[in-house]
Amino acid sequence: MCGFTGWIDWTADLTKQSIILENMTATLANRGPDASGTWISPHCALGHRRLSVIDPANGAQPMVRTADDDTYVLVYNGELYNAPELKRELESRGRRFTTTCDTEVLLVAYMEWGPSCVERFNGIFAFALWDSREEHLFIARDRLGVKPFFFSRQLGRFIFGSEPKALLAHPAVKPEVGPEGLAEIFIVGPARTPGVGVYRDLTELLPGQCATVNRAGVHVSHYWKLESRPHAETVDETARTVGALLKDTVERQLVSDVPLCTLLSGGLDSSALTALAVNYYKETGQGTVHTFSVDYVDNDKHFKSHAFQPNADAPWIERMTSHLGTIHHAMVFDTPELVGALHEAMTARDMPGMADVDSSLLLFCREIKKEATVAISGEAADEIFGGYPWFHREDALNAGTFPWSLAAGMRADLLSQDVAAWIRPLEYIGDRYLDAVAEVQHLPGEDENTRKMRQMSYLNITRFMPTLLDRKDRMSMAVGLEVRVPFCDHRLVEYVYNIPWAVKTAGDREKGILRKGLEGVLPHDVLYRKKSPYPKTHNPNYLNAVRTRLLDVLNEGTSPLLPLINVKKIRQLAESEAASSNLPWFGQLMSGPQLFAYLLQVDMWLRDYKVSIR
Structure with a gap:
């Protein structure tokens, strides 16, 4: 790279x-x-x-x-x-x-x-x-x-x-x-x-x-677009094709003249890639696979289950490393490191990003780079196979907007009146949604539910997935680490996009066809573990740190951020009891601590890049 x-x-x-x-x-x-x-x-x-x-x-x-x-x-x-x-x-x-x-x-x-x-x-x-x-x-x-x-x-x-x-x-x-x-x-x-x-x-x-x-x-x-095509294979045939495509993809991407490893969270996607890598290394006599995981100080004390993160990763990582016999490296970061890396993460993107989710990934990649130059990661499986909760919720399917933008109105309320009048935020997000929906190709005779699920898949692959790919590229390359993403093989994406939803959810489970295609590759309990995303810190020290820093910015009075936001409302949020919540209360993807950290990144960006608003 x-x-x-x-x-x-x-x-x-x-x-x-x-x-x-x-x-x-x-x-x-x-x-x-x-x-x-x-x-x-x-x-x-x-x-x-x-x-x-x-x-x-x-x-x-x-x-x-x-x-x-x-x-x-x-x-x-x-x-x-x-x-x-x-x-x-x-x-x-x-x-x-x-x-x-x-x-x-x-x-x-x-x-x-x-x-x-x-x-x-x-x-x-x-x-x-x-x-x-x-x-x-x-x-x-x-x-x-x-x-x-x-x-x-x-x-x-x-x-x-x-x-x-x-x-x-x-x-x-x-x-x-x-x-x-x-x-x-x-x-x-x-x-x-x-x-x-x-x-x-x-x-x-x-x-x-x-x-x-x-x-x-x-x-x-x-030269390429995501196209809608009929799918005539049975569930068993589809599962075999998915398994074969993924195996071929992983084996192609294991070629390297420098040290290579896998990222392992103990979830379905990373465990599958690691297992396939271990099997290939055994077949080709290449030695032992190194695996890496990330966690945070005291997360075991503060973790709370919710729809987007139903359980903690640590026990599942131990389950997989023991089962596969990998050489495992567990990276644990503390609050000062996460907060300190917010600035470097913003610089890596050249703009604000995903706050602590970015900064922790950058720190993680830096540690991996000490042992390897190439890593295999499970990005994109949820967008392609329909793993997120919003694929399975009627309110998200019928919202008439991006499922990750259900709280756009709340976000708009945090803007200053002048900025809101200038950029017309809700109209803007509405136009972007209509643009995206207009691109979707539907097949003749599709019923309403099929159209909804195809549309949801298209939005995730073409609008949300690029966010995570951009994040992974920018944070990894900021420290000279190459990350490969086998689930983004275009042959796999083309095939899975056109699998009917009833087949894609075989066994009445999210990502059911992927699970079925991996039978025999993973232990049953790991194969049917509920989806859990990239881990975030749940330590209240992180909230206190970013809240204090943001209040300092608000009180300073000279920040270029201030004319753009509703200072009074954001101050109230930062000082409220609701700010202590680590649940995704501020829309689908931004908790209170993430909101404060994101605004800190906006402030850093405006200052460092001397951004001119015009």
């Missing part, structure tokens, strides 16, 4: 602007701590930071190849899991390779097939490729958007990078935020609308999109 940046400019000689390219590239050092490189020509500048995973000695970027007086230059972030098959096919067509890395496979695939090469890729990727003969830049992003790609279109100029910070290092990109950006921060966030970069000048290449940048402009197209 890596980070890249650069720009195209048809109006200037970029060879005289190398210092700007160096500065932009330097912002991505955490994403690629192993190597740095730049390439510059009169109209194209490319920068790259590398995290070496496959063929560390020979995969340097920007990677340059020439053929028939044409020069091809590639900067790339990601992994191609079908690189061996592609390489064999390309060799059969007369292509020759000088490395064993997938970077060269991607570059040669473009040389052979042109832009249509992306349709052949199985992996997670974002890249930019300069073709000197065509005098154009070809860019693409993987089908599910695991790897990020931000860009800014300006007159005669196209600026891009793996993270907003790289673009903001270019003099032409300013940290300005308008009404859309504020609505994303205060109403939509952290489930940011795909394609919206929050900053006024920033856009995001959508998952499954590619584009050609030339003198005529930027020509964007979709």
Whole structure:
């Protein structure tokens, strides 16, 4: 995994602007701590930071190849899991390779097939490729958007990078935020609308999109979209297909030339991936799998069960590590560490995120990085297989809004009157919901319940899942750790999306078809454990710490946050007894402590990035 940046400019000689390219590239050092490189020509500048995973000695970027007086230059972030098959096919067509890395496979695939090469890729990727003969830049992003790609279109100029910070290092990109950006921060966030970069000048290449940048402009197209198709297989056939697809996906993603591990919470998803990894390691004689878990000081004393977190993870982690015989590493963090990392987590995203859920993941990834360079994680299974409680609640299915936005009205009440009148928060979230629903393809003859469940699945895969993928990419890459997400294999996603809800919930259980497909892989009690999400701290010390810090910001009087919020109402919330609740009282995804921590991140962001609201 890596980070890249650069720009195209048809109006200037970029060879005289190398210092700007160096500065932009330097912002991505955490994403690629192993190597740095730049390439510059009169109209194209490319920068790259590398995290070496496959063929560390020979995969340097920007990677340059020439053929028939044409020069091809590639900067790339990601992994191609079908690189061996592609390489064999390309060799059969007369292509020759000088490395064993997938970077060269991607570059040669473009040389052979042109832009249509992306349709052949199985992996997670974002890249930019300069073709000197065509005098154009070809860019693409993987089908599910695991790897990020931000860009800014300006007159005669196209600026891009793996993270907003790289673009903001270019003099032409300013940290300005308008009404859309504020609505994303205060109403939509952290489930940011795909394609919206929050900053006024920033856009995001959508998952499954590619584009050609030339003198005529930027020509964007979709090479992949989530499509609705009939599903005719029986429950047993479907379970076998799901199990086979997941096994193949995991085994492809276990390839690495550097130490690899799995993240293990003791839940269905992470336990399944770990078990498949252990089985594969045994079959191939690769030794013992290392596993990692995260928890918090005194969580065992303060944990309270609720719909989104029905039980604690610790006993289940011990159950799985004992059953599988992994070498386990349990990471435990305390309140001062979580609060202290809020700032670094915000910087990793270049904007406010998921508060302590972000900061704890960043700390977790930093500890993992001491032992491994690549980790396997169970992200996306709940969005794909329908594991969240809102898939199973009539109020969420019939709400006429995103299920994670049921408390949008409460969030809107926390804005200042001027800001609320400017951004029209409820209208904004309503429009984004209608945009999303309009994209859903329904099959002829679908009944009302089938339409509802397909719509809910589509919203989760295309709107909520990117939030978690963005979080995982940004927090892990901030410390130079590559995280792979097997449940995001596009073959698996395409197949499961079209499984009828009655089959998807086989055995009258959430994610029932996944459980059935994993029979024989996991112990029965783990296989049928109720869903439990990424763990949060339940220690009241965390609430006290973030509440005190937020009250200090409110009392200081100079914070750029104050004109944007209803200071009186937020002060009342912070000082109320309700603030002590760790249940998700502030909407579906934000507890009192998370709200206060999130507002602290907004304050940090406005100050650090010198954000101009206009």
